[in-house]
């Protein structure tokens with residue numbers, strides 16, 4: 001048997017790397033903290049069925065300690081993670097962070113952060129890939145391969161101008177009534193919206209099944225997406241982890257926190273050092289090590305390893321994240337209209353707006369309100385609870401939210417390093433937005449409010465929320481793929497230029513971050529690296 005490739009992390013990046021390597025006949029040893037959630041409850045029930053049939057629905061929806069309640073004053077965040085997904089953010093005492101200007105999230109779950117993602121799967125086009133050492137022609141086939149593997153719905157419409165039409169797309173899900181009304185309004189005002197705002201709208205691309213695929217069932221419109229899809233129709237990386245575990249050449253070791261790797265005198269990886277939950281230290285020989293622990297955790301492993309080897313603390317410059325704005329709105333034509341709880345819950349409509357002067361695109365995902373927790377919204381109404389709840393019933397079907405994503409680019413004053421004065425050493429993240437950012441955000445908010453007005457919607461300015469940097473959880477850029485060799489960079493195949501036999505297969509490798517959600521590209525790129533470099 002060949003030496004296994006050691007992969008750290010079972011998230012979207014690591015698991016697609018592993019699947020490709022396994023299919024090529026390579027052996028893979030995956031090391032993962034790998035926290036697991038509980039079994040799905042009553043898989044045959046819809047959301048309302050759960051409310052009626054569970055013996056303690058409050059515990060299921062809000063938690064035994066009401067930990068999923070969003071209390072007033074929660075700085076504009078409109079939902080909390082449900083109790084069934086708590087394992088996704090359960091941490092490990094060895095991993096500590098301090099941040100300046102950045103609100104980071106990380107996950108030690110089997111499947112990683114995408115166990116709670118909303119499935120938005122957006123291919124980068126040639127414009128997005130300008131700073132990458134390859135273009136769409138090279139990456140496109142891997143989008144197709146991942147789409148065929150996980151199931152992505154989408155169609156050819158106006159958004160095809162910014163979302164390239166790769167293969168493997170399934171027909172979209174049935175539209176909910178409000179999303180259909182928004183697309184109809186766009187159809188009516190399309191020419192004006194395109195001319196004035198360079199605005200396009202169309203169906204979202206979402207990793208959810210409209211047809212059965214590889215033993216997974218198509219979406220049954222249960223409305224349970226936020227609480228965990230009982231059919232596995234909404235893709236999560238743990239689906240692919242289960243598939244990898246069917247391979248005899250795959251070994252999955254969960255419960256292990258990888259602290260650092262060791263090198264020989266020639267700067268080549270020789271072993272990986274990990275801690276088990278009971279504090280035991282284990283060492284694994286490694287001839288090829290692939291870091292796919294998520295951009296922040298991969299950075300931590302590299303920094304700790306280099307510090308132990310050289311006594312020096314590196315600074316990884318150029319870390320990026322998408323700034324996001326949440327803009328709730330009311331669709332005046334939908335006031336008093338009923339809403340259907342038995343629908344797909346997350347976004348079904350996507351929007352792209354391009355600023356003509358800079359050429360920069362801004363990407364918007366529109367979620368209409370169906371079955372999400374409504375109390376964070378009810379409490380924003382300026383009435384007592386009874387009146388607010390009754391008023392809310394009339395506007396429920398008219399409410400929606402745009403999540404606006406901005407591009408980010410590498411800048412030297414944004415960096416990650418290690419604070420070695422503390423025990424354990426802390427990952428230290430420093431982020432400062434560009435000085436011109438406030439004007440850019442202000443202008444975009446005005447444009448989006450005007451676009452919404454044209455669509456017959458009203459977005460109250462006081463409910464617009466600029467999320468802190470880090471909140472989008474689209475981290476990238478610490479070891480960018482470049483054609484030009486340099487420290488803390490990697491080749492187009494993810495090979496480190498600092499350490500021999502070390503590879504990156506996650507967002508660390510991105511030299512730039514377009515305004516689109518990055519996870520579909522993480523999966524396609526990890527697949528590409530495994531296919532072409534191993």
Ligand SMILES: Cc1cc2nc3c(=O)[nH]c(=O)nc-3n(C[C@H](O)[C@H](O)[C@H](O)COP(=O)(O)OP(=O)(O)OC[C@H]3O[C@@H](n4cnc5c(N)ncnc54)[C@H](O)[C@@H]3O)c2cc1C
Pocket residue numbers: 008009010011012013014031032033034035105106107108109110111112113114115116117118119120121122256257258259292293294295297298301472473474475506507517518519520522
């Ligand atoms: C609420 C929410 C919604 C989102 N929606 C979208 C969306 O619609 N579209 C989109 O594109 N993206 C979305 N994202 C972002 C998406 O989830 C991430 O981009 C993606 O999960 C990153 O995958 P990754 O594999 O690179 O890293 P991670 O998901 O962070 O996985 C890291 C893996 O490494 C393991 N690990 C980490 N450190 C160690 C260590 N030291 N030792 C051992 N194992 C370790 C973890 O256990 C985990 O398995 C969303 C995120 C959130 C939180």
Ligand code: SF4
Pocket residue numbers: 208218219220221222223224225226228229230231232233234343344345
């Ligand atoms: S994707 Fe959402 S609506 Fe569809 S079956 Fe899963 S939980 Fe239900």
